[in-house]
Amino acid sequence: MNLLSTLIIVPLITSFAILFFRNPKHVRVVALAGAAVQMVLSFVLLYLYMQERNAGNTAKMLFEERYSWYSNFNIEFYLGVDGISIAMILLTSFVVLTGILFSWNVEDKAKEFFFLLVFLSVGAYGFFLSLDLFLMFFFLELAVIPKFLLIGIWGSGKKEYSAMKLVLMLMGGSALVLIAILGIYFNSIGTNGGHIYDLISISKQHIPIEAQRIFFPLAFLGFGVFTAIFPFHTWAPDGHSSAPTAASMFLAGISMKLGGYGCLRVATYLMPEAAHEYSSIVIVLATIAIIYGAFATMMQKDLKYINAYSSVSHCGFVLLGIGMLTQVSMTGAVLQMVSHGVMTALFFAAIGMIYNRSHTRMVADLGGLLKTIPFISAVIFIAGLCSLGLPGLSGFVAEMTVFVGSWQNPNTFHRIATILGCMSLVVTAVYVLRALGKSVMGPIENEHFLHLKDARWNERLASAILIIAILAIGCAPFWLNNLITPDTHSIMENISRAGIGQ
Amino acid sequence: MNTDYLLLMKSELSITLIIFILLILKIRGNIDNNSSLFNLINIFLFLNFVLGFFFNKEGVMFDGMMRNTNLLALEKNIINFGVLIISLQAYTWLKNHKHVVEFYLLLLSTLLGMFFMISSMNFLLFYLGLELSTIPLAALSNFDLEKKKSSEAAFKLIISSAFSSAILLFGISMLYGTTGTISFAEMPSHLTGSDLQILSLIIIFSGFAFKLSAVPFHLWTADVYEGSPVAVTAYLSVISKGAIMFIFISALYTVFQSMVHTWYNILFITSVITIIIGNLFALRQNNLKRFLAFSTITQAGYILLGISANSPTGTASAVYFILVYICSNLGAFGVVSVVSAMTGKENIDDYKGFYKTNPLLSLTLTVSLFSLAGIPPTAGFFGKFFLISAGATSGNYIFVGIAALNMVISLYYYLRVVRAIFMDKNEAPIERLTSPLSMKVALLICVSGIILIGIFSNIFAYIYSFSANV
Numbered sequence: 001m002n003l004l005s006t007l008i009i010v011p012l013i014t015s016f017a018i019l020f021f022r023n024p025k026h027v028r029v030v031a032l033a034g035a036a037v038q039m040v041l042s043f044v045l046l047y048l049y050m051q052e053r054n055a056g057n058t059a060k061m062l063f064e065e066r067y068s069w070y071s072n073f074n075i076e077f078y079l080g081v082d083g084i085s086i087a088m089i090l091l092t093s094f095v096v097l098t099g100i101l102f103s104w105n106v107e108d109k110a111k112e113f114f115f116l117l118v119f120l121s122v123g124a125y126g127f128f129l130s131l132d133l134f135l136m137f138f139f140l141e142l143a144v145i146p147k148f149l150l151i152g153i154w155g156s157g158k159k160e161y162s163a164m165k166l167v168l169m170l171m172g173g174s175a176l177v178l179i180a181i182l183g184i185y186f187n188s189i190g191t192n193g194g195h196i197y198d199l200i201s202i203s204k205q206h207i208p209i210e211a212q213r214i215f216f217p218l219a220f221l222g223f224g225v226f227t228a229i230f231p232f233h234t235w236a237p238d239g240h241s242s243a244p245t246a247a248s249m250f251l252a253g254i255s256m257k258l259g260g261y262g263c264l265r266v267a268t269y270l271m272p273e274a275a276h277e278y279s280s281i282v283i284v285l286a287t288i289a290i291i292y293g294a295f296a297t298m299m300q301k302d303l304k305y306i307n308a309y310s311s312v313s314h315c316g317f318v319l320l321g322i323g324m325l326t327q328v329s330m331t332g333a334v335l336q337m338v339s340h341g342v343m344t345a346l347f348f349a350a351i352g353m354i355y356n357r358s359h360t361r362m363v364a365d366l367g368g369l370l371k372t373i374p375f376i377s378a379v380i381f382i383a384g385l386c387s388l389g390l391p392g393l394s395g396f397v398a399e400m401t402v403f404v405g406s407w408q409n410p411n412t413f414h415r416i417a418t419i420l421g422c423m424s425l426v427v428t429a430v431y432v433l434r435a436l437g438k439s440v441m442g443p444i445e446n447e448h449f450l451h452l453k454d455a456r457w458n459e460r461l462a463s464a465i466l467i468i469a470i471l472a473i474g475c476a477p478f479w480l481n482n483l484i485t486p487d488t489h490s491i492m493e494n495i496s497r498a499g500i501g502q
Numbered sequence: 503m504n505t506d507y508l509l510l511m512k513s514e515l516s517i518t519l520i521i522f523i524l525l526i527l528k529i530r531g532n533i534d535n536n537s538s539l540f541n542l543i544n545i546f547l548f549l550n551f552v553l554g555f556f557f558n559k560e561g562v563m564f565d566g567m568m569r570n571t572n573l574l575a576l577e578k579n580i581i582n583f584g585v586l587i588i589s590l591q592a593y594t595w596l597k598n599h600k601h602v603v604e605f606y607l608l609l610l611s612t613l614l615g616m617f618f619m620i621s622s623m624n625f626l627l628f629y630l631g632l633e634l635s636t637i638p639l640a641a642l643s644n645f646d647l648e649k650k651k652s653s654e655a656a657f658k659l660i661i662s663s664a665f666s667s668a669i670l671l672f673g674i675s676m677l678y679g680t681t682g683t684i685s686f687a688e689m690p691s692h693l694t695g696s697d698l699q700i701l702s703l704i705i706i707f708s709g710f711a712f713k714l715s716a717v718p719f720h721l722w723t724a725d726v727y728e729g730s731p732v733a734v735t736a737y738l739s740v741i742s743k744g745a746i747m748f749i750f751i752s753a754l755y756t757v758f759q760s761m762v763h764t765w766y767n768i769l770f771i772t773s774v775i776t777i778i779i780g781n782l783f784a785l786r787q788n789n790l791k792r793f794l795a796f797s798t799i800t801q802a803g804y805i806l807l808g809i810s811a812n813s814p815t816g817t818a819s820a821v822y823f824i825l826v827y828i829c830s831n832l833g834a835f836g837v838v839s840v841v842s843a844m845t846g847k848e849n850i851d852d853y854k855g856f857y858k859t860n861p862l863l864s865l866t867l868t869v870s871l872f873s874l875a876g877i878p879p880t881a882g883f884f885g886k887f888f889l890i891s892a893g894a895t896s897g898n899y900i901f902v903g904i905a906a907l908n909m910v911i912s913l914y915y916y917l918r919v920v921r922a923i924f925m926d927k928n929e930a931p932i933e934r935l936t937s938p939l940s941m942k943v944a945l946l947i948c949v950s951g952i953i954l955i956g957i958f959s960n961i962f963a964y965i966y967s968f969s970a971n972v
Contacts, residue, residue: 069959070884070959070962070963071959072815072818072963072966073888073891075959134887137887138878138879138883139878141883142879145872148917149920152921152924152925153924153925159925160921160925160926163921163925164914164917164921167913167917168910168913168914171913172907172910175907175909175910176906178890178906179894179899179902179903179906182890182891182894182902183894183899186895186897218903
């Protein structure tokens with residue numbers, strides 16, 4: 001059974017099936033059906049994976065599929081999953097499904113909109129599934145250009161500028177990734193004497209330390225741009241805030257995770273020695289992103305900008321967890337990716353719902369929404385509380401794991417970075433509570449708000465799905481933790497082997 | 503005369519045959535229906551294209567003057583494919599033109615010249631082929647007889663190509679002086695890398711760079727491209743450039759193989775500078791033809807980067823990229839020529855709101871531009887990746903990095919067009935256009951080429967299998 005390629009083919013077929021429908025109502029139903037099938041498949045994958053692991057299968061990657069593609073360069077269509085990729089695939093299927101539900105009322109060029117949205121998810125699924133560097137790069141770039149059109153056509157505000165900025169910066173990042181991939185390729189040795197792109201075989205080899213010193217920063221920075229690493233984070237606020245709701249959800253929820261996953265799987269996993277050497281730089285950049293993102297959020301007046309800057313801050317935790325190079329911190333990084341993906345998707349969705357009704361996103365203009373649209377207000381409150389790390393919700397679990405993992409490094413530098421990271425949580429609490437308090441609570445100042453209608457069925461359903469996911473991670477973190485831990489462990493093995501070599 | 507020659511010179515002979523048929527038709531003067539003439543020529547070209555895959559023989563003719571190998575046959579076929587598309591596209595513009603037969607006579611003569619040039623094993627035949635392929639081009643670029651810009655373009659083309667031919671000849675004569683031969687086969691054993699030979703290599707290189715419009719010899723390109731009729735511009739930018747690129751690969755990899763250390767650096771630096779300068783100029787263009795001209799310069803830079811690999815990988819990626827490039831560039835030029843022929847509009851700003859009125863043409867243009875920019879899943883992505891990968895073989899990552907980052911700059915200006923098409927509002931967008939059937943076929947070929955050539959790796963493997971024997 002070719003489960004993994006099915007996971008790529010289903011969204012691909014969905015996106016092209018959409019093109020055959022004219023009526024927006026049919027289009028969105030097709031898109032939803034495709035996303036629902038995909039979600040079911042993701043759970044089937046999770047179930048089968050758990051079964052295999054419980055049955056004692058300790059292979060690094062399961063359900064592998066490989067077909068030769070460009071055999072002259074040893075490029076293969078090579079798919080496989082471990083716990084980390086399954087977590088990311090589940091996240092993607094959640095965000096895409098709910099994104100479609102939240103865009104239910106898109107009428108303008110609906111066909112193109114849903115086509116691009118689903119096509120974008122092909123890139124994300126492919127990226128998380130592929131085990132061939134070329135294939136990864138292919139899917140990484142595949143997931144960039146549709147964003148340009150999504151933001152530029154259906155966005156709001158200075159959308160053309162934001163779309164262009166976002167795409168150029170992300171493509172700049174992927175250009176760095178390209179060089180890094182070529183560098184890894186030309187330093188690898190395949191079984192037939194040529195070079196290889198096969199990620200698993202390369203991980204067993206030893207890339208010369210001189211090459212690692214050059215290509216690790218390139219790979220990490222390149223993927224880091226996707227994760228909004230400081231100082232290449234500037235695309236994120238503009239892009240997020242101009243994008244239509246579903247695209248914002250996708251951008252913050254999945255696209256930024258492409259970078260984190262790449263940093264982990266390509267940069268750190270394949271070049272462990274360099275990861276050791278550069279870890280302090282990574283930590284410094286990540287800490288700056290956390291602190292800077294948090295303080296920048298304090299200054300924002302627009303709800304979308306608030307969430308966008310806080311995404312920069314939260315994704316800093318992902319990079320911090322990777323940079324700390326302990327097993328717990330890495331698990332925390334992956335947890336944070338999933339948690340932030342779900343949380344930020346919910347946050348953007350709630351902002352989108354508010355914006356659709358009140359036609360403003362400015363905190364100062366809002367107020368008293370809890371009285372007129374209680375459901376949406378509750379949703380945005382849950383998202384906000386998750387963002388500030390309230391126990392019982394997913395954010396707490398993830399951030400706590402990162403901090404515990406970071407603290408395991410017993411020297412002053414790592415401790416200071418950890419403490420600084422922890423302190424940002426206070427700032428987070430300030431901006432989240434202030435923004436939500438002002439916009440959701442308090443008296444209704446604008447008469448227009450008295451006639452707002454609360455969430456419709458599609459919005460309620462989608463919000464419920466995301467809230468369940470947040471609670472599932474927050475209240476019962478062990479299942480996700482157990483899923484991820486064996487694989488972060490194997491990444492750590494690679495790193496500690498390199499550490500001994502030093 | 504040996505009957506093998508018939509097979510070895512198959513493509514040259516068939517083109518000559520078509521030329522003669524056209525001449526006879528012209529002399530008898532009974533052509534009153536342009537469209538049947540178009541169909542006839544297109545059928546001929548198609549047959550020639552199909553025939554190119556069969557009965558290929560490898561061998562040397564005329565005492566080492568000319569040769570044919572599988573790779574050369576493939577290259578000729580790729581060029582033939584491009585000419586077929588251009589011929590299909592030219593109908594929109596040519597159907598009301600008085601001199602259709604002359605257009606094809608000139609076009610096919612240049613094609614014949616290119617075939618001779620690609621197959622040559624001797625600088626004499628190479629030069630003859632080169633001249634046969636450039637002089638009719640000047641007449642072609644003047645084919646919009648009543649337009650002033652067109653004659654200006656022709657004048658610029660003839661002067662610059664005469665100049666570059668002179669430079670080439672100068673280099674060849676110096677090479678002859680030091681080696682005593684003009685045969686490709688004998689020359690390598692006489693090349694010692696002396697100063698004079700290095701100088702002549704550089705001069706010959708400059709002559710080629712002129713033809714390829716590599717920086718710093720690119721300045722003629724934009725004016726010529728802007729002034730010429732769109733079909734001729736497409737021909738100049740794709741076919742003519744591709745043919746020169748093919749013989750350039752052969753020359754570097756066979757004749758100058760022993761001087762690889764000399765030309766490697768020149769080639770690498772030229773390619774990177776070409777990419778950068780082409781990009782910087784393209785950023786500010788508003789006329790789509792000029793815009794495509796500068797993007798052509800950039801693409802040539804990438805091809806040069808791939809050639810620098812000095813290996814079968816380099817050859818294969820360059821040939822593959824030229825095939826991809828034919829599809830993507832002709833896709834873009836096709837749309838531009840429909841719009842230009844029907845409305846006379848050629849500026850990027852005119853395309854604002856184009857998607858609303860002409861969705862299919864907009865999508866074709868968008869896909870072509872994405873392929874030129876190297877965005878997956880289009881074939882351009884694979885082509886660029888392989889070229890850059892070939893360029894990185896030598897480990898020169900700084901230059902390769904510059905080339906890779908330049909893809910981002912080029913993306914900016916390609917996206918400018920996409921933005922105009924999809925996002926910008928326009929009070930009076932270009933009205934709904936209906937392109938003739940032949941144009942639709944041509945665009946369909948281009949788009950399917952762009953999508954399929956990349957995903958199906960067999961095409962690359964096919965090219966690669968011939969590339970060891972340049």
